Amino acid sequence: PNIAIFASGTGSNFQAIAAHRNDLAAEIVLLVCDNPEAPVIAKAEKLGIPAFVFQPKSYANKEEYESEILRELKKKNVSWIFLAGYMRIVGPTLLNPYRGKIVNIHPSLLPSFPGKDAVGQALEAGVKWTGVTVHYIDEGVDTGPIIAQEPVPVLEEDTKEILQHRIQESEHQLYPRVINQLLLQSEG
Numbered sequence: 001p002n003i004a005i006f007a008s009g010t011g012s013n014f015q016a017i018a019a020h021r022n023d024l025a026a027e028i029v030l031l032v033c034d035n036p037e038a039p040v041i042a043k044a045e046k047l048g049i050p051a052f053v054f055q056p057k058s059y060a061n062k063e064e065y066e067s068e069i070l071r072e073l074k075k076k077n078v079s080w081i082f083l084a085g086y087m088r089i090v091g092p093t094l095l096n097p098y099r100g101k102i103v104n105i106h107p108s109l110l111p112s113f114p115g116k117d118a119v120g121q122a123l124e125a126g127v128k129w130t131g132v133t134v135h136y137i138d139e140g141v142d143t144g145p146i147i148a149q150e151p152v153p154v155l156e157e158d159t160k161e162i163l164q165h166r167i168q169e170s171e172h173q174l175y176p177r178v179i180n181q182l183l184l185q186s187e188g
């Protein structure tokens with residue numbers, strides 16, 4: 001199957017997934033990016049992965065830019081979407097045709113610390129463990145059915161940067177592995 005990755009920023013998860021290209025049971029045919037300044041675009045270019053880059057403010061509303069994304073996905077026969085630091089809520093235009101085939105990674109053990117700044121929220125709460133969650137997308141913010149989780153310890157002297165780094169290392173291991181499991185399962 002063909003897969004697309006959606007990202008808005010740095011793209012370290014995009015890179016981690018792309019690094020496993022040769023052992024993935026799928027082809028990464030498209031990066032979708034909503035920020036023309038995002039470093040992830042250069043990463044895709046280097047890897048020879050085509051990118052659809054758009055600016056939400058050049059569209060009247062979400063439905064309009066999501067319709068355009070949908071056309072790009074159809075052109076490339078994309079059957080799975082993996083969000084990797086895509087900082088927008090997916091609307092019905094994309095969600096309905098891809099329900100059960102859109103997956104996200106979130107830097108906490110959901111349902112704890114949904115939404116923005118999950119790492120800061122965990123530090124603030126004083127938890128000793130946080131982690132990473134891979135889950136299906138639904139209408140809510142980080143509320144869809146959980147596929148996989150991995151715990152990450154919070155250490156006494158952690159700053160946000162240090163904890164974030166530890167969480168991302170875990171993401172880079174977990175996400176490619178889970179993506180492959182999903183693809184292999186769905187092949188039946």
Ligand code: GRF
Nearest residue numbers: 010011012013085105106107
């Ligand atoms: C990741 O921590 C992911 O969990 C969150 O956004 C971050 C994206 O980082 N949704 P990157 O762009 O993959 O480096």
